Amino acid sequence: MNKNKSKEYDVIIIGGGATGAGTARDCAMRGLSVLLVERHDFATGATGRNHGLLHSGARYAVTDHESASECIKENMILRRIANHCVEENNGLFLTLPEDDITFQSQFVEACSSAGISTEIIDPELVRRMEPSVNPDLIGAVQVPDGSVDPFRLTMSNALDAKIHGADLLTQHEVTGFVREQDRLCGVELFNHQKKEKVNYYGKVVVNAGGIWGHHIANLAGVNINMFPAKGSLLIFGHRVNKMVLNRCRKPANADILVPGDTICLIGTTSERIPYDQIDNMFVSKEDVDVLIREGVKLSPSLATTRILRAYAGVRPLVAADNDPSGRSISRGIVLLDHKERDGLEGFITITGGKLMTYRLMAEEATDLICKKLSVDKKCETADKSLPGSEKSDLSLENASQKIYSSSSIAQKSAQDRHGSLAHKVSNGGSNDDSLVCECEGVSIGEVKYAINELHVNNLIDLRRRTRVGMGTCQGELCACRAAGLLCDSLEEAGKAKDDLANFLQERWKGMSPIAWGDTINEVQFTSWIYEGIYGLKPENN
Amino acid sequence: MKFDNIIIGGGLSGLTCGIKLAEQGKKCAIVSSGQSAIHFFSGSFDLLGKVDGEDVSNPLEGMKSLSEKHPYQRVGLENIERLTDDALHLLIRAGLSFTGQANRNHFVLTPMGIMKPTWLTLDDFTSFDHKDHFPWNKAVILNFSGFLDFHTLFIKDGLKKLEVDAQIKNISMKQFEAIRKNPSEMRSTNIAKEFDKGNAIDEFAEKVNLLSETTEVVILPAVFGLFNRNVVEKLNQKINKPLVLLPAIPPSVPGVRSQIMLRQRFQDLGGTYFMGDNVEGGTFDNNRLLDIKTNNHDDIKLEADQFILASGSFYSKGIVATHNKLYEPIFGLDIEGDSDRNNWLDEKFFNDQPYMHYGVKTDDKFRALMDGQSIENLYVAGSVLGGANPLKEGSGAGISVLTSLHTVEQILK
Numbered sequence: 045m046n047k048n049k050s051k052e053y054d055v056i057i058i059g060g061g062a063t064g065a066g067t068a069r070d071c072a073m074r075g076l077s078v079l080l081v082e083r084h085d086f087a088t089g090a091t092g093r094n095h096g097l098l099h100s101g102a103r104y105a106v107t108d109h110e111s112a113s114e115c116i117k118e119n120m121i122l123r124r125i126a127n128h129c130v131e132e133n134n135g136l137f138l139t140l141p142e143d144d145i146t147f148q149s150q151f152v153e154a155c156s157s158a159g160i161s162t163e164i165i166d167p168e169l170v171r172r173m174e175p176s177v178n179p180d181l182i183g184a185v186q187v188p189d190g191s192v193d194p195f196r197l198t199m200s201n202a203l204d205a206k207i208h209g210a211d212l213l214t215q216h217e218v219t220g221f222v223r224e225q226d227r228l229c230g231v232e233l234f235n236h237q238k239k240e241k242v243n244y245y246g247k248v249v250v251n252a253g254g255i256w257g258h259h260i261a262n263l264a265g266v267n268i269n270m271f272p273a274k275g276s277l278l279i280f281g282h283r284v285n286k287m288v289l290n291r292c293r294k295p296a297n298a299d300i301l302v303p304g305d306t307i308c309l310i311g312t313t314s315e316r317i318p319y320d321q322i323d324n325m326f327v328s329k330e331d332v333d334v335l336i337r338e339g340v341k342l343s344p345s346l347a348t349t350r351i352l353r354a355y356a357g358v359r360p361l362v363a364a365d366n367d368p369s370g371r372s373i374s375r376g377i378v379l380l381d382h383k384e385r386d387g388l389e390g391f392i393t394i395t396g397g398k399l400m401t402y403r404l405m406a407e408e409a410t411d412l413i414c415k416k417l418s419v420d421k422k423c424e425t426a427d428k429s430l431p432g433s434e435k436s437d438l439s440l441e442n443a444s445q446k447i448y449s450s451s452s453i454a455q456k457s458a459q460d461r462h463g464s465l466a467h468k469v470s471n472g473g474s475n476d477d478s479l480v481c482e483c484e485g486v487s488i489g490e491v492k493y494a495i496n497e498l499h500v501n502n503l504i505d506l507r508r509r510t511r512v513g514m515g516t517c518q519g520e521l522c523a524c525r526a527a528g529l530l531c532d533s534l535e536e537a538g539k540a541k542d543d544l545a546n547f548l549q550e551r552w553k554g555m556s557p558i559a560w561g562d563t564i565n566e567v568q569f570t571s572w573i574y575e576g577i578y579g580l581k582p583e584n585n
Numbered sequence: 586m587k588f589d590n591i592i593i594g595g596g597l598s599g600l601t602c603g604i605k606l607a608e609q610g611k612k613c614a615i616v617s618s619g620q621s622a623i624h625f626f627s628g629s630f631d632l633l634g635k636v637d638g639e640d641v642s643n644p645l646e647g648m649k650s651l652s653e654k655h656p657y658q659r660v661g662l663e664n665i666e667r668l669t670d671d672a673l674h675l676l677i678r679a680g681l682s683f684t685g686q687a688n689r690n691h692f693v694l695t696p697m698g699i700m701k702p703t704w705l706t707l708d709d710f711t712s713f714d715h716k717d718h719f720p721w722n723k724a725v726i727l728n729f730s731g732f733l734d735f736h737t738l739f740i741k742d743g744l745k746k747l748e749v750d751a752q753i754k755n756i757s758m759k760q761f762e763a764i765r766k767n768p769s770e771m772r773s774t775n776i777a778k779e780f781d782k783g784n785a786i787d788e789f790a791e792k793v794n795l796l797s798e799t800t801e802v803v804i805l806p807a808v809f810g811l812f813n814r815n816v817v818e819k820l821n822q823k824i825n826k827p828l829v830l831l832p833a834i835p836p837s838v839p840g841v842r843s844q845i846m847l848r849q850r851f852q853d854l855g856g857t858y859f860m861g862d863n864v865e866g867g868t869f870d871n872n873r874l875l876d877i878k879t880n881n882h883d884d885i886k887l888e889a890d891q892f893i894l895a896s897g898s899f900y901s902k903g904i905v906a907t908h909n910k911l912y913e914p915i916f917g918l919d920i921e922g923d924s925d926r927n928n929w930l931d932e933k934f935f936n937d938q939p940y941m942h943y944g945v946k947t948d949d950k951f952r953a954l955m956d957g958q959s960i961e962n963l964y965v966a967g968s969v970l971g972g973a974n975p976l977k978e979g980s981g982a983g984i985s986v987l988t989s990l991h992t993v994e995q996i997l998k
Contacts, residue, residue: 537739573835579697
């Protein structure tokens with residue numbers, strides 16, 4: 045075989061989710077040469093399609109001790125290394141009149157044995173601490189839950205990998221592998237932007253494709269049986285709750301309400317779906333009805349709160365038994381060395397787990413990679429902060445500057461989103477301060493920064509980096525402004541128009557399952573602007 | 586308070602009804618809850634641009650293939666031509682100068698740089714005769730530095746397909762520095778307010794002339810003349826090259842001005858305009874609406890011989906959707922629309938969305954139905970009617986204006 049050895053990486057990682065980006069970071073920090081490939085964009089799979097819950101582990105304490113202990117350890121690590129991605133909101137496990145109050149003591153005990161701190165709080169106090177809570181509650185336990193922005197977390201890992209020398213390729217899909225007898229030595233990729241094929245070579249290939257890892261393994265001739273369990277969620281237009289609200293019972297449908305950024309989220313449902321449906325993530329009317337019905341039990345005001353979007357993700361669980369709901373399967377980490385398992389050298393799969401344990405998964409995978417490459421270097425990802433999260437300056441001067449500074453909405457929002465990297469948000473003049481997205485406070489400068497430095501290929505990527513179009517209006521006016529800026533950078537107006545049309549379709553996908561009330565009003569207005577006044581078409585603009 | 590006619594809704598439809606009735610000497614009131622579609626007016630009124638996805642060159646002919654449920658068919662095609670003349674003259678009497686014909690669509694350039702068929706175009710804007718021909722070969726597209734609501738590259742791209750060589754240039758002026766410094770103030774209406782004062786016009790025209798020396802035509806965002814209706818005229822006099830204005834992101838400056846002028850016309854005719862008031866319900870007796878209750882008038886009931894509901898579609902809250910039903914929020918009138926929300930929408934954003942066709946049910950005289958019975962003095966006009974997808978057809982303004990004029994004729998009979 046004609047093998048181009050001009051550049052051979054130590055490791056090629058497939059998948060731009062939290063696990064892939066985390067593994068790229070870990071490998072790069074240990075001095076390996078790394079290539080990460082992703083078929084769409086960072087955090088487009090299960091990573092970006094969950095609650096954004098910084099689990100304390102309490103949810104699994106009773107049913108899955110191992111996951112619970114992993115969660116609380118990682119929870120504490122993420123508070124340190126990724127503080128700009130985390131909101132330390134705390135969480136409550138509520139017992140409602142229909143729940144069994146005796147479960148509470150079992151729950152508290154299981155939490156302590158997993159190392160999760162708990163505090164039983166009097167319902168009267170809870171009603172004052174968290175006014176949105178169902179006032180009928182009969183019991184509550186506080187745990188160290190929080191919120192985490194999975195887009196920001198993944199991007200920070202990718203950025204740090206890059207800082208440590210890794211190469212990152214988005215819009216590159218794995219179509220096959222380069223093989224030499226019983227060894228993988230590279231990947232065959234399709235570049236979706238340039239519409240061309242390209243091969244890259246590496247000593248170890250890591251399958252971090254989440255649920256898509258099943259298919260990726262198949263391409264290498266290896267069989268892993270994934271268990272696709274769809275989970276649907278709803279995003280509400282503002283934060284009704286300050287703390288994460290859970291039900292104090294065994295995990296069930298729609299029993300977590302997470303506040304994050306400007307919104308809050310209720311989820312999830314759990315439904316087994318056929319593997320061929322994993323790219324078809326629609327949310328049914330029944331899913332929506334269940335989420336609202338159960339959500340209202342946690343916080344009655346959800347019944348009258350505007351819903352912005354519905355979305356669904358697929359849990360990447362590795363199939364074990366025939367559990368129809370997929371809930372009693374362990375969220376445990378699965379690390380497969382395909383040499384041991386299938387006799388295929390140079391290929392490993394890291395899967396299972398969950399967003400909370402992405403770093404641990406990356407560590408375990410990197411340990412195995414290092415062993416294969418005979419590299420003896422310790423993991424440092426738990427100790428070193430992610431870019432954007434470096435220790436803040438605690439001096440008096442800095443603190444008073446923070447308090448008294450007259451920074452704009454845009455500067456404050458950029459600070460929230462990019463942490464200590466916010467200074468990179470270009471501030472080249474008064475023009476850069478102008479707001480593109482008024483709902484989320486995104487400035488021209490922030491859009492430019494994202495386009496120039498954060499691997500943005502289209503408006504949907506831009507949304508993941510900056511929250512453009514994620515707010516109340518769902519891209520009504522900002523989409524066009526952002527498209528204009530993207531067009532300035534890409535210099536391809538026709539493509540930018542199609543991109544704008546795609547963006548509107550993508551927003552509609554999330555809005556259509558909940559299109560009533562203000563949402564249907566808003567979408568009608570959006571249609572009139574873009575189709576009526578602008579004359580935008582779905583394609584070939 | 587007693588009026589001859591009360592109109593619920595202050596958009597294009599409500600104002601058309603109000604002006605027409607007041608011109609006939611009726612004592613009228615309009616109750617308006619706020620902004621309407623005129624505030625994002627593109628500069629043109631469409632009559633019928635497309636039937637079944639195909640371009641229509643003569644709207645009056647094109648209407649013949651519309652379904653029986655379509656508002657135009659229900660108005661009666663034999664009445665349409667007369668009503669379109671009537672509409673144009675009503676606008677002209679209000680001081681709004683439009684050009685266009687009902688039997689032949691002309692074209693306007695959209696902010697995407699695409700030619701779009703339309704019926705009447707406000708004189709601020711340029712009408713074109715052909716879909717694929719722009720009368721100039723060299724253009725300059727000018728924007729204000731820091732103004733994000735006008736997308737010059739999109740226009741340039743569209744013009745390139747029309748074989749026009751376009752350059753893009755920016756204009757900075759000290760008059761706009763103050764608004765530009767505030768991150769959310771550089772919007773069309775604020776730019777317009779600076780020009781309204783009058784002192785920016787000369788300097789601006791001078792800069793435009795300098796930047797357009799080598800071109801044949803100047804393209805600018807339509808951000809001129811909010812309260813001062815002479816700004817566009819003055820610019821046309823002072824700028825040496827022909828001026829083509831294109832709509833910017835809403836709110837639309839010519840739209841706000843048009844709304845103000847129509848409202849002024851109505852008030853000059855003696856009409857009463859209740860702004861920022863919401864109708865909460867009415868008293869019915871024997872299939873007649875006796876009076877309505879509004880938010881601002883508390884226990885003072887507003888009485889009239891005839892009422893017209895011109896409350897608009899979903900975005901104006903003329904129709905309301907919840908997770909399990911559609912309803913008309915003021916009186917609970919009968920609705921034409923599917924009861925299962927799964928059928929309201931199409932999963933593709935750009936497809937013909939079923940909800941766009943929904944509206945209040947009426948009898949053949951455009952009187953509202955409640956529990957299947959006609960309310961004999963409650964008429965329905967404009968986009969709250971349903972029976973068409975005005976977005977897909979390019980018929981929004983036409984339906985609003987023509988059903989309004991038709992309804993007034995019913996009342997005056």
